[in-house]
Amino acid sequence: MKALVFNGPEDIRYESFNDPTIRNARNLIIKVQRCSICGSDLHMYHGGRIGPLDYSQPMERFCTGHETIGEVMEVGSGVHRHKIGDRILLAPGAACGTCRRCLSGQMNLCEGYRHGPGHGAPYGISPMLNGGHAEYIEVVNADLSATAIPDGISDEQAILLTDALATGYHGVKMSNVGPGDTVAVIGQGPVGRMAAEAAVAVGASTVFAIDPQESRRNQALTFGAIPMHPDEAESTILEVTKGLGVDSVIEAVGAGPTLMQAVTLARHGGRLSILGVLQNDTSMPLHVAQMKNLIVHMGIAGVVDTWQELIPLIQNNRIKGEGTFTHSFDLADGAEAFRMFNNREDGVVKVVMTP
Ligand SMILES: [Zn+2]
Ligand SMILES: [Zn+2]
Numbered sequence: 001m002k003a004l005v006f007n008g009p010e011d012i013r014y015e016s017f018n019d020p021t022i023r024n025a026r027n028l029i030i031k032v033q034r035c036s037i038c039g040s041d042l043h044m045y046h047g048g049r050i051g052p053l054d055y056s057q058p059m060e061r062f063c064t065g066h067e068t069i070g071e072v073m074e075v076g077s078g079v080h081r082h083k084i085g086d087r088i089l090l091a092p093g094a095a096c097g098t099c100r101r102c103l104s105g106q107m108n109l110c111e112g113y114r115h116g117p118g119h120g121a122p123y124g125i126s127p128m129l130n131g132g133h134a135e136y137i138e139v140v141n142a143d144l145s146a147t148a149i150p151d152g153i154s155d156e157q158a159i160l161l162t163d164a165l166a167t168g169y170h171g172v173k174m175s176n177v178g179p180g181d182t183v184a185v186i187g188q189g190p191v192g193r194m195a196a197e198a199a200v201a202v203g204a205s206t207v208f209a210i211d212p213q214e215s216r217r218n219q220a221l222t223f224g225a226i227p228m229h230p231d232e233a234e235s236t237i238l239e240v241t242k243g244l245g246v247d248s249v250i251e252a253v254g255a256g257p258t259l260m261q262a263v264t265l266a267r268h269g270g271r272l273s274i275l276g277v278l279q280n281d282t283s284m285p286l287h288v289a290q291m292k293n294l295i296v297h298m299g300i301a302g303v304v305d306t307w308q309e310l311i312p313l314i315q316n317n318r319i320k321g322e323g324t325f326t327h328s329f330d331l332a333d334g335a336e337a338f339r340m341f342n343n344r345e346d347g348v349v350k351v352v353m354t355p
Contacts, residue, residue: 002355003063003134004334009047009055014332017063020130020138025078026097028142030070030088032355035132035331036159037341038067038092039189040277044125045342048279053126065124066092067162068132069149081143089149089158091303093122094129094140107144108302133334135355147307152315156352160194160321161310163303164350167275168194168252169310170301172202175248175273179203182246184237184265185225188216190324190350191275192252197223198310199250201318208237208246210261215347219323230261237265245270252276259284266294274298324350331355 003017020029040050041064047056069089072082082088095102096112124131131137139146149158157165168191177183183204185196188211196209200223209220210228217227228236237246245267251258254276263285266272272294289296313319326349329337337351 001135002332003130004065004331004338005061006044006059006064007061008059010045012045012064012335012338014334017130017134020136022074022076022138024140025076026141026143028075028079028082028139029073029136030068030090030139031073031136032068032070032132032134032331033087034069034155034159035065035353035355036067036325037065037133037338037351037353038163039191041065041125041338042342043277043279045338050125050277060127062127063124063130063132063134063137065131065133066122067159067164068123068137069155069158069162070132070137073136075142079142082146082148087149088139088142088146089162090123090132090137090139091145092163093145095144097141097144102144105305106302107304108300133331133353135331145304147304150311150315153311156325157314157321159352160190160324161303161307161314163301164190164324165194165198165310165319165321166303166306167191167301168196168250169198169306170303171195171250171252171273171275172198174297174299175250175271176295177202177204177248180205181248182206182241183248183250184208184210184233184246184262185250185252186210186230186258186262186265187252187276188213188220189252192250193219193324193349194321195250195252195275196220196225197319197321199248200224201313204248206240208233213344216349219349222323223320233261234264241267244268247271248273250275254278254282256282256284263289263292263294266292268292269294271295272297325352327351329353
């Protein structure tokens with residue numbers, strides 16, 4: 001098959017790769033119909049880090065991509081919820097389904113990575129598990145980590161459910177956004193934008209959508225949030241909140257200056273959720289966070305757990321995700337898609353690719 005293959009930083013090529021096979025009875029194979037590039041994929045592209053993975057070091061080649069939807073082509077004998085011909089959307093990673101964390105419903109914290117490749121690993125960020133920027137992908141433990149694309153969900157919305165919307169919504173839940181709350185979302189890339197839209201959907205009274213890029217922050221107007229440039233955020237938000245700060249801050253960048261701003265914007269006793277994938281050079285003013293009694297949460301979303309709440313919200317038009325996908329490419333042009341997404345050319349927010 002053909003796929004986008006990581007050969008090193010800034011060296012992602014559309015080239016031949018081994019066809020996936022079913023390695024376990026609980027797995028299946030889909031023909032990929034649409035896929036997208038996540039902001040976190042750019043850390044690979046830059047030779048940066050995702051958790052313990054350091055892309056500046058030599059690494060065996062692998063298919064990229066953890067935002068994928070497609071049609072089921074082949075199922076293992078142990079798969080019960082999916083059949084050939086179904087259209088499904090995938091979680092961004094695999095889970096074993098049997099460890100203590102999986103059994104408690106925290107499949108994003110699966111401990112199965114101890115048992116070798118294909119268990120408890122994200123798709124498409126390392127040779128551990130090939131990703132879905134490809135014509136075909138093997139879906140691990142598919143009953144647990146994939147769901148049918150129901151009526152009333154577009155292909156673009158289905159892709160958002162694989163990561164960006166689920167992660168943004170995770171930030172909303174982890175910072176405990178409730179009716180009437182004031183919220184600041186720092187960063188209006190796909191995840192931040194989805195967080196802002198979800199915060200409005202769950203009843204926040206005022207949601208500030210902060211981004212230096214005008215086209216990104218102005219999208220907030222389409223779902224009822226308030227666009228704001230980072231340079232004016234502190235003075236304006238403190239004025240609007242009578243010097244107190246907001247109830248919840250969702251940080252969707254993962255850099256030192258935005259972490260600093262997040263702590264500044266939160267009220268005393270407020271909540272902060274850090275969604276941005278942190279790099280080596282990030283620090284935050286813990287002494288200020290402590291004096292404010294901030295409740296801080298950071299981590300990777302349990303994507304599967306969000307679907308039963310998000311799918312009805314989309315089906316009933318409470319969350320739309322409109323305007324998030326700004327560019328489309330053939331998968332064969334995926335290297336160019338990575339390049340222009342990385343350079344933020346032409347007002348790009350998110351790309352969709354079709355094999
Ligand atoms: Zn992602
Ligand atoms: Zn597990």
